[in-house]
Amino acid sequence: MPWITIISVTVCISLIQTTLLHHISFLGIQPDLFIIFLVFHSLNANRERSFHASWVVGLTKDIFSEGPFGLNTVLFIIAGYIVSIIRGNIYGRHLATQISVTFIISIIYNLLYLCLLSMLITSTGLLSVTWKCPLIAIYNSIIVPPVFWLFSRFYFSFGFPSSKRRF
Amino acid sequence: MRRNRDRSTKRFIVFVFVVASISLLFIPESITNNIKVTVASPLAPVQKLISHTSNFFKNGFKKLASLSTAADEKSELEKEVFLLKNKIVKQQDIINIFKKKLEIVSEYKKDIDDKEEPVVADIIGFDVSNFRKSIIVDVGKKQGVSVGDVVVFGNALVGRISAIGSSSGRVMLITDPASNVPSRFLNSRTQGMVQGTADGKCVMKYVPRQVKVDKPEKIISSGMGGIFPKSLYIGNVIEVKQKSASLFKDIKIIPRVDISKIENVLVIKRKKEENTPE
Numbered sequence: 001m002p003w004i005t006i007i008s009v010t011v012c013i014s015l016i017q018t019t020l021l022h023h024i025s026f027l028g029i030q031p032d033l034f035i036i037f038l039v040f041h042s043l044n045a046n047r048e049r050s051f052h053a054s055w056v057v058g059l060t061k062d063i064f065s066e067g068p069f070g071l072n073t074v075l076f077i078i079a080g081y082i083v084s085i086i087r088g089n090i091y092g093r094h095l096a097t098q099i100s101v102t103f104i105i106s107i108i109y110n111l112l113y114l115c116l117l118s119m120l121i122t123s124t125g126l127l128s129v130t131w132k133c134p135l136i137a138i139y140n141s142i143i144v145p146p147v148f149w150l151f152s153r154f155y156f157s158f159g160f161p162s163s164k165r166r167f
Numbered sequence: 168m169r170r171n172r173d174r175s176t177k178r179f180i181v182f183v184f185v186v187a188s189i190s191l192l193f194i195p196e197s198i199t200n201n202i203k204v205t206v207a208s209p210l211a212p213v214q215k216l217i218s219h220t221s222n223f224f225k226n227g228f229k230k231l232a233s234l235s236t237a238a239d240e241k242s243e244l245e246k247e248v249f250l251l252k253n254k255i256v257k258q259q260d261i262i263n264i265f266k267k268k269l270e271i272v273s274e275y276k277k278d279i280d281d282k283e284e285p286v287v288a289d290i291i292g293f294d295v296s297n298f299r300k301s302i303i304v305d306v307g308k309k310q311g312v313s314v315g316d317v318v319v320f321g322n323a324l325v326g327r328i329s330a331i332g333s334s335s336g337r338v339m340l341i342t343d344p345a346s347n348v349p350s351r352f353l354n355s356r357t358q359g360m361v362q363g364t365a366d367g368k369c370v371m372k373y374v375p376r377q378v379k380v381d382k383p384e385k386i387i388s389s390g391m392g393g394i395f396p397k398s399l400y401i402g403n404v405i406e407v408k409q410k411s412a413s414l415f416k417d418i419k420i421i422p423r424v425d426i427s428k429i430e431n432v433l434v435i436k437r438k439k440e441e442n443t444p445e
Contacts, residue, residue, distance in 0.1 A: 015210065018292035018303065019217040022427060023225060028367045029297055048177060055184055062191075063206050065294055066301035066329065066339055069199035070191025077188060114298060121345045129298065129366045136297050 006041075006053050009154070010060045013037055018064055029132055031139045033147065034061045035109055038076055039102045040151045042083035043092040054080030068120050071113065079109050098148055099141045106137035200314075204332030207303070211335035214291040215305050222430055246321075253322040253400050253423065260353060260387055260398040283396075284436045286310050288318075290429065291335070298365045300343040301326075302426060306434055307334040317395055317435045323423035324348065324388055324399040325432050338432070341401065342367055342422060349391035350401055352384050361386065361401055361420060369402060371418040378416065380407045386420055396435070 013033045021030045034057050041057075042050040058076030062069050083105060090097050110133040118126040191199070230238065292303035306312045308331055318325040318338045326346065329339040339346055342363040350371065351358045357378045359371040371386060384404045390397025406419035 011210070014295065015213060015217060017295045019214050020221055022293045023221060025427070032295075032297065034295065048181075051181055051184070055188065058188070061295055063203050064292075065296040066299040066337065066343060067296070067345070068192055069194060069196075069202065070188055072296075073188040073191060074185075077185060110297070113296075117298060117344070126298070126344045126365060128364060132297060132366065 003052070003056075006056050009037065009151075010034075010057055013057075014060055014064050026139065027135065029135050029139055031143050032106065032136060034058075034072075034076070035079070035106050036102060036140055036144060036147050037151065038080055039083055039098070039105055040148055042080045043087055043098065043101065044155070047081075047084040050080050050084050051077065067117065071116060071120070075109055075112055075116075078112070079105050082108065095145060095148075099144045102144050103137045103141040106140045107133055110136055200330035200337075204307075204330045204335065204337065208307075208332035208335055211291060211303070211305060211332070214303065214335075215289065218289070218291045250321045256353060256385055256387065256400045257322055257398050263353070263356070284311075286312060286434045286436050287431055288312075288336075288434050289431045290426075298344070300340040300346075300363060300365060300367075300426075301329065302338045302340065302432075304336050304338055304432060304434065305334065307332045307336050309334050311436050312336055312434050313437070315394065316437060317399075319399060319433050319435060320424045320429055320431075322400060324395065324401050325424050325426065327394065328434065336434075340426060342369055342426075348395055348401060349389045350386050351389040352380070353387050354384065355379070358389050358391070359418070367422075367425075368405075369420040369422060371404075371420055372415065374416045374418055376409055376414060376416055380404060380416060380418060382407065 017030075017033050021033070024030065038054055038057050041053040045053065054076045055073060058073035061072040061076070065072065083101060086101070090101070092098065092101075111130070114126060114130060114133065286306055288304035288306040290302050291305050294301040304318070312328060312331060314328050314331050316328045318327060324341055326338045326340040326343070328336050330337040340363065341348055341361060342365070344363050344365045346361075346363040348361040349358070350361045355378065357374060359374040361369045361371050363369055374380065382404055386401045386404065388395045388397055388399040388401060400423045402420040402422040404418055405421045406417075408417040408419075410417065
């Protein structure tokens with residue numbers, strides 16, 4: 001998987017996330033396309049490629065977000081690594097698996113992000129929004145079917161090695 | 168043998184990436200902000216185009232849904248009422264200041280106002296994180312905007328510029344968890360600190376427990392610290408709690424400006440002081 005394709009997809013995701021997704025926000029929550037892309041990539045690529053994608057996606061999220069630079073990069077590497085580990089033991093082609101993995105990874109990522117952020121910026125109001133984590137995970141899971149379908153179509157046309165086999 | 172070498176090279180690369188990622192956390196914020204805006208700046212025109220197009224369609228759908236011209240009049244009137252209410256709050260505050268015979272303060276305000284220049288900025292993007300609250304605006308160094316400039320909408324406080332690029336800037340909203348705005352109650356004049364909570368609302372900290380707070384009380388910026396100008400409308404109190412052991416009250420505030428409903432803001436540009444010849 002060439003770097004240029006990962007970067008192109010990430011840039012597209014960033015543009016959509018920064019400009020369009022706030023229109024479909026619910027209770028101030030919007031779906032996180034970065035996490036969904038990370039799960040998609042980690043389920044379909046080998047560990048090395050998944051690592052590269054996690055790093056690029058995390059770094060891009062850091063660029064388009066306020067706050068400590070590098071936090072998302074580290075957390076995305078961890079999230080990508082977790083998916084790579086469990087990938088061998090699950091049936092990643094099934095929609096239920098994709099939704100479940102996205103849900104679990106979203107919860108883990110958001111909780112870790114919230115904990116680390118509350119330590120880094122010493123804000124007292126942060127932990128009071130922990131209720132957002134499951135809601136974000138549910139929202140991400142809901143949009144998994146169309147987003148995964150779009151990603152698979154895109155990667156199929158660009159010759160993603162495992163997409164031909166899996167999708 | 169070669170396979171083992173390849174594997175160790177790959178592991179080394181992964182190790183370098185991980186170390187590089189962790190070390191990013193220790194880079195000073197001023198440098199990382201510059202990196203962010205420099206990398207994100209080339210995308211600003213595309214963001215602007217997408218934002219304008221989506222807003223155009225959003226407004227179009229809204230108008231279609233209303234099925235009446237009264238909706239336009241209503242929204243215009245709402246805007247007018249919003250602005251007038253904010254102006255009233257500012258005027259009320261000025262009256263309070265006069266009541267207390269603080270002529271020196273009002274002179275200082277006049278002096279501050281002379282050094283400010285507003286710039287209209289379109290909102291072209293929002294923060295990608297669900298726990299941070301910032302927006303991207305289409306003004307930057309080219310328009311003379313600098314880090315720390317205050318951002319308002321109709322005399323109500325929105326936030327301040329946290330990072331600036333050549334033609335775009337990032338605004339940290341007052342609802343961001345890292346935002347702290349020195350503030351006070353409009354009527355009782357008690358001071359506190361408004362902090363963001365990442366759920367679109369704010370909390371007012373350090374208000375002593377003995378202070379009486381009514382629910383519709385308005386909160387304005389106090390001007391302490393010199394970062395935010397005074398008398399800017401911040402929001403209204405919606406909830407007051409008092410824990411038995413706490414020295415301070417827990418006050419929840421709803422911000423005056425709902426950022427999801429506006430398309431542009433006003434950046435208060437600070438004029439640079441001219442050097443007078445000796």
